[in-house]
Each structure stands twice: as structure tokens, then as C-alpha cells.
Amino acid sequence: MRRLGSRRPARRARRTVAAAVCGAVLAAVPAHARGQEHRVPHWQLEEAGTTGARFRGLSAVSRDTAWVAGTGGTVLRTTDGGASWRNVSPPGAAELQFRDVEAFDARRAVVLAIGAGEASRVYRTDHGGASWTESFRNPDAQASYDCLTFFDRRHGLAMSDPVDGRFRLLTTSDGGRSWKVLPSKGMPAALDGEAGLAASGQCLVASGPRDVWLATGGGARARVLHSADRGLTWTATDTPIPAGDPAKGVFALAFRDRTHGLVVGGDYRVDQASPGAAATTGDGGRTWQPSATPPPAYRSGAAWLPHSRAAALAVGPTGTDLTTDGGRTWRTVDTGSYDTVDCAPDLGCWAAGEQGRVARLEY
Template sequence: MRRLRTVSAAGSAGRRGKRGRAGRTVSVLAVTALSALALGAAPGPAAARTPAWKLTDTHTDARFRGLAAVDRSTAWVAGTKGTVLRTTDGGAHWKSVSPPDAGELEFRDVEAFDARRAVVLAIGEGEASRIFRTQDGGATWTESFRNTDPKAFYDCVTFFDRRHGLAMSDPVDGRYRILSTGDGGRSWRVLPTAGMPPAQTGEAGFAASGQCLVASGPKDVWLATGGGAASRVLHSADRGLTWTASEAPIPAGDPARGVFGLAFRDRTHGIAVGGDYRADQPSPRAAAVTGDAGRTWTASAQPPPAYRSGVAWLPHSRGAALAVGPTGTDLTTDAGRTWRTVDPGSYDTVDCTRDGACWAAGEKGRVARLQH
């Protein structure tokens, strides 16, 4: 499964042209309309409008699986060839702020606190897994962690607040390895594994969207898995010291199948998406929901029609969320129970902000912002 992560998901790793007419501006419901639908309100003039994913010009063909949306104006993306970009004007212009001499690295996750402070994760076996931190908008970077264990492979990073965060590695000696920081990513330490349940044979995480490890609130964090006999979601309520594992109804049993992305709108309500990333394979039951912090998961009654790698709740909504993957964007207005495809474009990851902005990113330099 590690080998698969390094190749393109168009026929490969779960972990994406020229822009055609359909890809340039594709219809998605407005955030305001989505919120109204999710709450059962009658659609008004806002719902009648048809805002869209609007592609921005990043001037690169890098594939962006790492995305951190700060607000309507500011977003960071991280991807292949050591590429990190930042916008502070809503995507009108993107600035390359890549760490120096990082061209051989595969960035798969980025967590940003504002326009100046961000943490990026590079994946890979051994020393390829690294964490960098900037506090001046990417003008300078500090490498704050470099993996020295050849058995470790880091997939995702998440933060509870501006100081406390975790990063996760695929199992080492039969258990997932967790890094912890308490100083905003300046330093990291490996947590004890006594509270981590054993991994299944062949089980690992997917560095597909920066969403295989997500946090909600000051202490709760969830870890998504695949590749084993069953898909699982692991939950910790104490910042990664102890964990419980629950099976998710998304098919596994193969290195290409499992849960690829998670999103929680609070500490109890979450959505899991995934499937089989291979383009020639079906992905039934590609989404599931929980209302009890991940203790139990229920398959979506009408799931997305294909593999999805990223998911995000719409701002200020209890029921609306977007899921993205190489074959399209899907919308739910009932908290993940049913989905419908609203966009055919290819994206790997999606993120929304408190001030109502939603961003998506993916293959060949694709970064888009939801217009409304």
C-alpha cells in the first residue's frame, strides 16, 4: 500500500489538462442555499442562484492533496514536487512559498493557522516523512521533524488549536505511531503506544486528502484506515494517548479500499468517505455517518456513486456537506445519509471556513473556490 501512495490516483494510489469548458466553471449550490436546504427551509432568491466551483490559475501542474482554507481570502495548498502555494486574495493570485530544496518531497497535508503560520507534512518511508513549519508566510521554513525509522510512513497531520497537534504514521511493529506537538509544530515527540489497539494485517492510512487524521474541539481526534479485513475509524478523546477502534461499513479487504477521508462538525457528528481508488473498480457504500463520536457507523442510504477522498461540512449547517474525488463532487443536505453528484470535475480534497468560503484542490494544479 505504501508503494501505491506514490503514484497517480487516476489509476493508482489513493492518495490528479488543460481545463475543458465543463471544468472551468461547474455548477454547485450556494452555501446559503445549502444551509437553507439542510435546515428544511424553503429556497429563496439565494437558492435560485447557481454559484460554481471556479478554478483559479496556480501556474503549476502539481497535484495538491493538502489544502488548508483559512478564510475567504486566504488558503494554502501543498502537493507534489515539494510545492506549497498560498493566496491572500481569494485565489486571484497564488504565490509559491515552497520550502527550499524540497523538490523531491511529496507534500500531502498542510495545516494553516492564518496567512503567516502553517505546517506542512511530506510523506514517504524513512526520512522522506518530514514536517516543516513557517511563521512568516512561507518566506522561511524550519524543518521541525524528520523520521529516522525506516518502518514508519507518515500520512496526515491535524491540530486541535494553534499549539496542540498530532501526526500519524502507518503501523510500526503492529500499532499506529502518533507524533504530538504542544508548541505549534516547533517540536514533536512520539507518543506511547500502550493505548493504541493493534492494527489489522495489511491495515494502513491513506495520504489522499490530508483527512485521514482529523480533530474536533480541544481533545477529540479520529484516524481513518483501510487495507485490512475491515475499514476502521479509531477515536481518541485525550489527544492521542488512548484509542478505541470501530468498524466502518465502507468496503476494505484490499490495499486500495477503505476510509480515505473524515470530517466532524462537532465531537459527535461525523462523515467518512472512501471506496476503491482504482478507476476500473466500483466503490459501493462509499460513505458512512456517525452520531456518537464514531463508536458506531451507518452506511449512507444513497452514497456517492464512486470513490471519494475528501469531505467537508458546509459552514453554519447541521446537514450540508461536500465530498470530492477524481470523478466529481457530491452534495448531502441530510448529514450524509443521501448524496447526489453536483459537479463532474476532479478534486482530491475540500475544505470550508467559518466565514462561508469553500475551496477544493486536486490534480494538475487544480484549485477552485466556491463562488456565491
């Protein structure tokens, strides 16, 4: 068993999230669950210890259970709120780069490895990672898969960069145990250079039983594509996120229901500014409005705070930002480096990133 650090104060860094986060989170917490008023929510950070993997895949099941997936074919799981982490990596996957993980509970999860041709693979476990089944290995050298999402425990999609001028979709109806390529006739043509940006496992997200959104970058315009029929037909909409370069675009989507969503992104290069790198929608992605006060830098992951209609977090290599007005304005509340963030219905919010960094929002 691997541990992501000790609980002794000398080996654990605690980054206090600003009072604004406290107010936003406590507003979302039912009164009976708030506990003592002096307890301020904060990221509780655990260093990776023996693993230096970069975790861009994250699935928050609850405050106790979370899965992370990253470089070196690494998959870790905790069931005790981060006190300990078990290395449950699929055997023989050390050369793979996992960029997404979707977990249904403490035992069942699906992970996606990215890359051209056979480097793109999907694995599923029903035994908490004690054993895995490879359910898909990409046979097409032109395809390169970026993200996956599930509508429920059975139905899901995985997306590839364009093949023959259109984004390619895989579909599953048995929880990721088998996959097939969807017809591309309902997919709009891709722009020159357009692709998915696999930075956080959030370039493909679903809300409800049929709606799904796909985020793009690398083209002349940063777009969001929407399907209301589980990926059979799509419409594309331009966003105000900076584009026109392979390093720019929409890196993460977050929807709190089928109409209200937000996007974050920018330019991932550390020496480049990322102005205007957030936007919101109130009509399911048909139109997008730029944030009046966006995050100050590139952000790669985003998540709505549970049970809140207005509060969300965005994370990136230079910090965490909070919005309390549905994405219109953001302010930085932490300077730690994270690539992805996810929240569970029981108020369990987690973040993960480089050098094995994993944190849980403590209340």
C-alpha cells in the same frame, strides 16, 4: 509569483454547482450576507499555469486565504481569494511529496511530507512561507507518516502507518515547532495490511480540544479509531466502507462536532466500482451507519458546509457530491476532478487536486 490562471473568461472554466448546492449553501449563509438572490454558488476553477503539482493538502483559512501543498515539494498560498498565488515552497524540498497542510492564518502554517524513513518530514513557517523551519525528520525506516491535525494553535498530532504492529503518533504542544513520539500502549493492534490512506490530508481529524479520529484502509476491515485524550488511548470501530484490499478503505473523515461525523472512501482504482463508500455516525464514532444513497464512486475528501448541521461536500477524481441530510443520501453536483476539500468559518470553501487544480466556492 505564480498565478493559477487568469481571470479572463477565455482562460477560466466555471463549473456551476447544481441548484441543490445553492439551496444548501444559502441556507447556511446568514440572511444579511446572502447578497442578491440571483447569485448561484459555483466552483470557480483556476488552472495551475506553470505548475503541474497534484495538491492533496489543503487548508482553508478564509474566503481570501488558503494554502495548498502537493507533489514536487510544492506549497502555494493565496491571500486575495485566488486572484494570485505565491509559490512559498520550502527550499530544497523538490523531491518531497506534501500530503497535508494545516494553516492557522495567512502567515503561520505546518506542512507534512509523506514517505518511508527520512522522506517523512514536517515544516513550519511563521512568515507566510518566506522562510521555513524543518521541525521533524523521521529517523525510523519503518515509519511513514500520512496526515496531521491540530486541536488548537498549539496542540496537534501526526500519524504514521503501523510500526511494530501499532499506528504511531507524534505530538506537538508548541504549534508544530517540535515533535515527540507518543507511547503506543494505548493504541489497539493494527490489522494485517492496515495503514492510513494519504489521499487528502483527512485521515486524521480533530474536533474540539481533545477528540481526534484516525481512518484506516488496506486491512480486512476499514476502521475508524477514536481518542478522547489527544491520542493517549484509542478505541477502534469497524465501518461499513468496503475493505479487504490495499486500495480500499476510509480515505477521509469529517466531523462537525465531537459526535456527528461522516466518512468517505472506497476503491481508488479507476476501473473498480466503489459501492457503499460513505457512512455516518451520531455517537462520536462508536457506531457507523452506511449511507442509504452513497456517492456513485470513490471519494477522497469531505467537508461540512460552514454553519450547517446537515450539508456537506465530498470530492474525488470523478466529481463532487452533496448531502443535505447529514450524509444519509448524496447526489453528484459537479464532475470536475478534486482530491480534497476544506471550508472556513466565514463560508470560504476550497477544493484542490491534480494538475494544479484549485477552486473556490463562489456565492
